[in-house]
Amino acid sequence: MAHIGHVDGLSRGQVRGWAIDPEAPGDRAVVHFETARGGKLRRVLADRYRADVHKQGIGDGYCGFAVPAKHFDPSARVRFFCGHPLRELGRFSFRAAAPKAATFKTGSLVLRIDRRPAAAGLTGWALNRQDLEHRRRLLLCANGHIVATQTATLFREDSLSEGGDGLHGFSLPPVDASSGLAIVDASTGTAIDLD
Amino acid sequence: MDRLRIALIDAVSTDGWQGPTHAFQQAARSLSGMGHDVMVIDASRVGSGALPPLLTAQNRATATRHMLASHRLAMQLAENPPDLVIAPLRGGIAQAPLMARACGEAFAKTRFALWSNVPSRDRLIAGDAEVGDLSPVIGDAMERQCLSLADALIVDDASGPPVTLGESLNQLPHVSCRRVARPPLPGPAADVQEIVLVGTFQRSSGVPEFIEAIEQLDRSGVLGGRLVTFLGPIGDSRYGLSKEWLGQRAARWTFRFRVVPESNREAALVYAGQAGRLAVGISSDGDEIEAIRARCPRHLTHPARPMSDGDLVSGLAAAISSALHDAGQDPLPETEVDWKDLLENILAQPIRAKKTTSVKISVCVLHYDRLPLLERALSSIPETIDGQDVEIIVVDNATPMSGMKDRIEAVAGQRRRLKVLDLKERLPQAAACNLGLAAAEGDVVAFLDDDNFYVRDGLARLAAAASAHDVVVTNLEIFDGHEGAPSSGRLIFLGEAHSAGLFYNFFGDTAMAVRKAAFAPLGCFHEMSCEYPCLDWVSLAKAYGRGLRIGVLQWPAVRYRRDTARADIQAAKLDQAGARALVFNAYRGRFDAEMVARYAQNLELGDL
Known part of the structure; x- marks a missing residue:
């Protein structure tokens, strides 16, 4: 059986992913990768612990890999391989489109929510175009109850397109509710329904 | 002497080798023969049983393999604690059981003896393995703890240089091995058709010296039509010795050679021990040398320190030549450890664990x-x-x-x-x-x-x-x-x-x-x-x-x-x-600067 795995993308300066041979889950897979399109292959050992993969019942969880982004040609779309013979595991491009997201605009307030299951937490960014330095205090409400609060100050590169310094991101915890979710800007009381 | 439960721990493999080292094969035979209940445990294969996933601050399985294996070992041994544990020093596999004893959690009546071999630190500093992970540094920490917590250090003068590691070494009782003669291994007296260098394909396994000696023998016509084999773990391409390097080095060779990239130690020893093959081992590591001597009837071992200043090549060429012509044995005497004597000496050492007391x-x-x-x-x-x-x-x-x-x-x-x-x-x-x-x-x-x-x-x-x-x-x-x-x-x-x-x-x-x-x-x-x-x-x-x-x-x-x-x-x-x-x-500077510098040197290889 071929190796299984995934190239997740760029996070904190490293291109990350995971790979494992389901028939030899105790062995650590060697992942081969291009640093430039069609260039010489380099290797990295997939032996980092990945709780998310482990929770899916895959191996012992020690199957993650990370390659510093400085090794890659930033203009290239590079490929990752694994197994004998080598088979493509996934591709990665530094010029990938921004993550799929929904954008809500109310007056000068801009709220961008990444499309991911609410059970995995809500991430995105929020800002007031007319007052970029005033970070937004967000309330996450489920069926009328406040379940989490956070001021949107995390770094989100994609928020730079709206001006400012990019420090407008948020990462709200997972919630059980599948409906009745809303985010409220605490300063203005503006509510955005997420259903 | 009462019947004892003795656990012999086979170390977690290093340097690209897989599988057990069989370092305690003779010990197991001797101690069982004396009527003791002997378990040989391959530390790299101790399962997790009902344990949850083991995590460390680094969360990398390869670099932390000594830690993970040691913890699993402690959990397994604690289910039925032995009277005596004998474990190799290198890798510090006994660290978790020893720490459990020091904290009063288990093993109060278990004696721990360390088999002295080349510590991770010395291998990292003196060797050329392209180790890009922290495993030798973690191994070093565990070895130092073992030296401060164990009851005895077994020193075999015949198998390697003395250990010079850590501040606590002087307080640890040393127990010397007595060696006795053993008959040579039986083997067919076939002519040598193949000369096999057994070891990781690195400078520290004497690869360049071996090649130089073979080239000398070839020039002088001694090599004849014999095949030269490099047997052991080998990398395809690296900033060190590799297949790529060998390919360039061999461009002008006229003799036959081949690479057998075998990383399973057991399979490698079986290969090198077959009729018509002369197994050559060059290492300062007594365990490596001992494995070849114990498993390959036709062998030539040099317990030397490759990469040092000494003239290893001419002596090696002469020894290979002699082995080929005389079909003779290794010039070193065939001996083995007297485990009866050694066991008595180990048992004479007190258990060093401090007693825990009641506190406010x-x-x-x-x-x-x-x-x-x-x-x-x-x-x-x-x-x-x-x-x-x-x-x-x-x-x-x-x-x-x-x-x-x-x-x-x-x-x-x-x-x-x-x-x-x-x-x-x-x-x-x-x-x-x-x-x-x-x-x-x-x-x-x-x-x-x-x-x-x-x-x-x-x-x-x-x-x-x-x-x-x-x-x-x-x-x-x-x-x-x-x-x-x-x-x-x-x-x-x-x-x-x-x-x-x-x-x-x-x-x-x-x-x-x-x-x-x-x-x-x-x-x-x-x-x-x-x-x-x-x-x-x-x-x-x-x-x-x-x-x-x-x-x-x-x-x-x-x-x-x-x-x-x-x-x-x-x-x-x-x-x-x-x-x-x-x-x-x-x-405040309380770290091993030489080792850390060597580790940093290796890391930089990744940026070349």
Whole structure:
């Protein structure tokens, strides 16, 4: 059986992913990768612990890999391989489109929510175009109850397109509710329904 | 002599070799023959059984393989503790069982002897293996701990240079091996058709010297039409010796050669031991040499130190020539260890574990705005341990709520000895912990976060271990969400992390217990005028830097709540560069500079 795995993308300066041979889950897979399109292959050992993969019942969880982004040609779309013979595991491009997201605009307030299951937490960014330095205090409400609060100050590169310094991101915890979710800007009381 | 249960531990493989080393094959035969109950345990194959996933500060399976294997070994051996454990020094595989004994958790009647072989540090410094991970540095920390905690070091003068590692080596009794003659291995007297160099394809296995000797023999016509084989782990391409390098080196050779890239040690020895093959081994590592001598009837071994200044080539060429012409044996005498004599000498050594004693203990719980969790934490603290009252000090770090003292006293219930320090202004964590420490009356002060709690007997074990150490940390049982959730993993630590602690927090967590008389004079938890990252790492590095003894409970004393929701937005977790700068200063130079420099050299190879 071929190796299984995934190239997740760029996070904190490293291109990350995971790979494992389901028939030899105790062995650590060697992942081969291009640093430039069609260039010489380099290797990295997939032996980092990945709780998310482990929770899916895959191996012992020690199957993650990370390659510093400085090794890659930033203009290239590079490929990752694994197994004998080598088979493509996934591709990665530094010029990938921004993550799929929904954008809500109310007056000068801009709220961008990444499309991911609410059970995995809500991430995105929020800002007031007319007052970029005033970070937004967000309330996450489920069926009328406040379940989490956070001021949107995390770094989100994609928020730079709206001006400012990019420090407008948020990462709200997972919630059980599948409906009745809303985010409220605490300063203005503006509510955005997420259903 | 009574019948003993003896565990012989085969080390976790290094240098690209897989599979058991069979270093104790002869020992197993001899000791079984004497009527003892002998188990040979391959440490790399000890299963996890019912253990949750084992996690470390680094979370890399390869670099931390010695730690993971040692912990699994401790758990397995504890199910039925042997009378005697004999384990190799290199890799420090005995560290977790020895630490469990030092903390009074297990193995009180088990004697531990270390088989002296070349330590990880020496291999890293003197060798040319392109080790890009921390495994030798972690192995070094574990080996140093083993040397300070074991009962005897077995020294075999015939198999390698003496160990010169660590401050505690001089206190460890040395037991010398007596060697007796053994008959040569039976083998067919076939002519040598193939000369096989057995070893990892590195300079430290004598590859360049072997090649030079073979070229000499070829030029002088001695080699004849014989095949030359390189047998062992080999890389395709690296900044060192590899297939790519060999291909270039061999461009002008006229003799036949081949590479057998075999990383399974057992398979390699079987190959080299077949009729018509002369197995050649060049190493300063006695175990490597001994394996070839014990398994290959036609062998030639050089217990030399490759990469040194000596003239190895001419002697090697002459020895190979002699072996080819005379069909003779290795010029070294065939001997083996006298295990009966050795066992008597080991058993004559006392068990060195300190006895744990009863102590007066205080528990300091730092709290901020989590009363329901605090209630659970306090309920896990027993009223008494060994008949002595347990003092509780709750430091409320300025929870924005009125009447906190009364509220905390209410959730604490009826406690004979409870103090609440109701802070009006929020303090950095270190300062708050130090206030609690100052207010504590116990000889030993344990620290507990308000969202964690002790497992049954957890605090009692911490208190007992603290009586034999200056600081005791504990491996942690991690859980997510509610308190009844199953374990998400076991986070294991080293305690005294030596040089490895410069890179990651292998020391422990703030869920620790300290002997006040030892911890307070060094300034307690490291305080600064501002918040800083990794209080636990920095403070434990400071304790280590000042020579305090740090123990680790192997069985978790604390259930540790992992806050996955907050983990992504903790600035301190991101400031790993700041943490390392603080840790470096806290060490006060108490690390092995040569080894760390060598490790850094290897890391740079990745950037060539």
